[in-house]
Amino acid sequence: MxxxxxxxxxxGGAIIAAHKGQEGATLPILHALQDAFGHVPRAxxxxxAEALNLSRxxxxxxVSFYHDFRDAAPGAHVLKLCRAEACQAMGAxxxxxxxxxxxxxxxxxxxxxGSVTLEPVFCLGLCACAPAAMLDGKVFGGLDRARLEGLLKxxxxx
Amino acid sequence: xxPRLFVSRDAGALALGADEVERxxxxxxxxxxxxxxxxxxxxxxxxxxxxxxxxATTEGRIAYGPVQAADVEALFDAGLLDGGPHPLRLxxxxxxxxxxxxxxxxxxxxxxVDRLSLDDYRAHGGYRGLExxxxxxxxxxxxxxxxxxxxxxxxxxxxxxxxxxTTAQAAAPQKYIxxxxxxxxxxxxxxxxxxxxxxxxxxxGMTIAGIAAGATQGYIYIRSEYPHAIEILGRAIAIxxxxxxxxxxxxxxPYAFDIEIRVGAGAYVCGEETALLESLEGKxxxxxxxxxxxxxxxxxxxxxxxxxxxSLASVPVILAExxxxxxxxxxxxxxxxxxxxxxxxxxxxxxFEAAFGLTLGELVDDIGxxxxxxxxxxxxxxxxxxxxxxxxxxxxxxxxxxAFAAKNGLIGHGGVVVFDDTVDMARQARFAMEFxxxxxxxxCTPCRIGSTRGVEVIDRVIxxxxxxxxxxLLTELCETMRLGSLCALGGFVPYPVISALTHxxxxxxxxxxxxxx
Numbered sequence: 001m002x003x004x005x006x007x008x009x010x011x012g013g014a015i016i017a018a019h020k021g022q023e024g025a026t027l028p029i030l031h032a033l034q035d036a037f038g039h040v041p042r043a044x045x046x047x048x049a050e051a052l053n054l055s056r057x058x059x060x061x062x063v064s065f066y067h068d069f070r071d072a073a074p075g076a077h078v079l080k081l082c083r084a085e086a087c088q089a090m091g092a093x094x095x096x097x098x099x100x101x102x103x104x105x106x107x108x109x110x111x112x113x114g115s116v117t118l119e120p121v122f123c124l125g126l127c128a129c130a131p132a133a134m135l136d137g138k139v140f141g142g143l144d145r146a147r148l149e150g151l152l153k154x155x156x157x158x
Numbered sequence: 159x160x161p162r163l164f165v166s167r168d169a170g171a172l173a174l175g176a177d178e179v180e181r182x183x184x185x186x187x188x189x190x191x192x193x194x195x196x197x198x199x200x201x202x203x204x205x206x207x208x209x210x211x212x213x214a215t216t217e218g219r220i221a222y223g224p225v226q227a228a229d230v231e232a233l234f235d236a237g238l239l240d241g242g243p244h245p246l247r248l249x250x251x252x253x254x255x256x257x258x259x260x261x262x263x264x265x266x267x268x269x270x271v272d273r274l275s276l277d278d279y280r281a282h283g284g285y286r287g288l289e290x291x292x293x294x295x296x297x298x299x300x301x302x303x304x305x306x307x308x309x310x311x312x313x314x315x316x317x318x319x320x321x322x323x324t325t326a327q328a329a330a331p332q333k334y335i336x337x338x339x340x341x342x343x344x345x346x347x348x349x350x351x352x353x354x355x356x357x358x359x360x361x362x363g364m365t366i367a368g369i370a371a372g373a374t375q376g377y378i379y380i381r382s383e384y385p386h387a388i389e390i391l392g393r394a395i396a397i398x399x400x401x402x403x404x405x406x407x408x409x410x411x412p413y414a415f416d417i418e419i420r421v422g423a424g425a426y427v428c429g430e431e432t433a434l435l436e437s438l439e440g441k442x443x444x445x446x447x448x449x450x451x452x453x454x455x456x457x458x459x460x461x462x463x464x465x466x467x468x469s470l471a472s473v474p475v476i477l478a479e480x481x482x483x484x485x486x487x488x489x490x491x492x493x494x495x496x497x498x499x500x501x502x503x504x505x506x507x508x509x510f511e512a513a514f515g516l517t518l519g520e521l522v523d524d525i526g527x528x529x530x531x532x533x534x535x536x537x538x539x540x541x542x543x544x545x546x547x548x549x550x551x552x553x554x555x556x557x558x559x560x561a562f563a564a565k566n567g568l569i570g571h572g573g574v575v576v577f578d579d580t581v582d583m584a585r586q587a588r589f590a591m592e593f594x595x596x597x598x599x600x601x602c603t604p605c606r607i608g609s610t611r612g613v614e615v616i617d618r619v620i621x622x623x624x625x626x627x628x629x630x631l632l633t634e635l636c637e638t639m640r641l642g643s644l645c646a647l648g649g650f651v652p653y654p655v656i657s658a659l660t661h662x663x664x665x666x667x668x669x670x671x672x673x674x675x
Contacts, residue, residue: 028420061442066422085345086502086575088589089503089576089581090503090530122596123383124383125341128501128508129208
């Protein structure tokens with residue numbers, strides 16, 4: 001995963017301007033901001049409100065409603081582990097417990113060295129390849145503890 | 159002619175190493191000085207055999223799988239390009255029992271065609287449905303879909319043609335077709351597979367819907383968890399536009415139609431149609447009270463058809479082959495075929511499209527081949543996180559909307575998740591409530607508060623705290639949520655909870671005989 005840009009009001013404003021003409025532009029804008037900065041910076045909220053003629057509270061309400069949008073940049077690598085039923089049936093609970101133990105963090109936390117953020121996901125549509133995970137946008141199926149450890153090890157060495 | 163090698167690029171195949179396999183094939187091709195045409199397809203849906211590759215031979219395609227990158231050199235040595243013998247050789251896919259027993263209408267091309275080739279799509283029957291819809295005109299097209307008996311495949315099972323007719327009859331300067339691709343139910347992946355494996359069928363189905371309902375703009379709301387589907391569908395839409403299959407004059411007809419993709423942001427409730435519309439409008443995904451129906455006042459207050467991916471992707475074949483051919487398949491009021499998704503602890507995990515009427519037992523034991531762990535099947539959740547858990551005693555239930563409802567269950571989007579005997583059903587019931595608490599949009603009290611209280615009450619049951627009274631409280635809470643919630647999230651979460659309690663009382667610390675009804 002490429003590193004994210006530091007927040008700049010100028011760059012943020014340009015991203016907002018590029019999307020604001022669409023019908024229902026809020027989500028496309030938020031996705032574009034998160035793609036650039038790794039999160040939706042608090043400083044972007046008044047700019048979005050201004051561009052879309054909404055109140056700051058309304059924009060904050062939208063950002064905080066959706067699980068995807070972060071309020072702080074993630075670690076260098078983002079590991080999403082599926083917690084849903086099809087993966088549970090194949091041992092996902094034990095797998096995620098092992099991952100949390102190995103990384104010494106809980107869901108939605110980042111390791112102290114900033115290398116890995118662990119996020120829960122409720123279904124990647126890989127239910128026939130369970131347990132499944134997504135690491136930096138790449139999908140993995142049929143995971144067990146050893147394979148997951150290998151993936152994390154390789155990611156952290158990069 | 160160059161040898162043609164078909165490589166599955168479905169996200170499921172990628173998750174199991176298809177990328178590495180393709181790289182190894184390309185490396186082997188160079189090293190051996192060969193010239194191979196690699197065709198990138200979706201998946202046939204036999205995920206226990208993915209990554210699967212197929213070579214075109216004079217006897218048809220020959221499949222190999224599950225292939226890992228390390229197997230590729232040996233496969234070439236064994237004469238892969240001539241369909242040569244190897245332990246991974248599976249023979250002709252059509253002869254494999256898992257595929258042979260299916261009736262593939264919606265998934266007829268998935269895993270077979272080059273997913274981004276419009277020529278391949280047309281060569282396999284694509285756009286015949288749209289051509290017929292253009293010839294029939296809007297009103298007759300709507301009636302064709304009504305006659306087919308197609309019901310919404312997203313879960314609610316509402317007749318698709320009736321939705322179209324209602325929208326068609328509403329007068330407005332702008333109407334919309336919205337495709338619900340927010341496939342959030344665990345155990346389901348049919349939408350994802352069709353979007354990645356045969357994207358033009360969805361584009362064609364939406365275009366037919368647009369002409370039928372008088373809508374010129376379509377939106378596909380895809381969940382962000384599906385980056386591969388977003389990419390493939392985006393490329394397919396661009397190809398369709400360039401070729402005149404979308405735009406101001408669709409296939410040269412007077413009808414205009416175009417499609418835009420919008421990406422969700424990780425909210426399960428946005429799979430509910432009114433929450434989805436709110437989200438498309440740029441708001442919190444809060445459920446709307448109905449009426450007004452989306453068909454009257456939908457996206458931006460305009461008449462809107464909201465259909466699931468599979469409903470829309472089933473329309474082209476209905477138009478191409480005629481409504482009667484589709485309606486003649488199925489059982490009772492469940493007509494046509496249903497792409498069933500077999501998942502969880504099962505040997506043969508994948509997509510199984512068949513006419514309604516197969517029993518749950520046939521699907522799990524026979525087609526699915528039992529558990530992969532080798533332990534006995536204990537519970538099967540059908541219809542996603544809001545679906546009921548079925549015990550073996552109910553395995554004679556046929557796949558049919560009404561038959562499942564009669565057993566206090568639902569088929570939903572057709573997901574089947576199998577658990578072996580290590581499952582703790584009290585824990586599954588607790589998870590259902592926990593999931594509802596995480597995903598509740600918060601608009602109605604029974605769902606917002608009830609789900610959190612539900613987790614607490616189940617915790618007390620598990621801890622053995624005044625169990626009879628606590629269980630009575632849980633049952634009453636479930637009843638309140640079922641009757642008082644605004645949408646299916648709070649309204650259906652009692653299904654997994656109550657079914658777990660009814661069929662597996664021993665996991666809640668109750669002796670079975672005491673509660674057997």
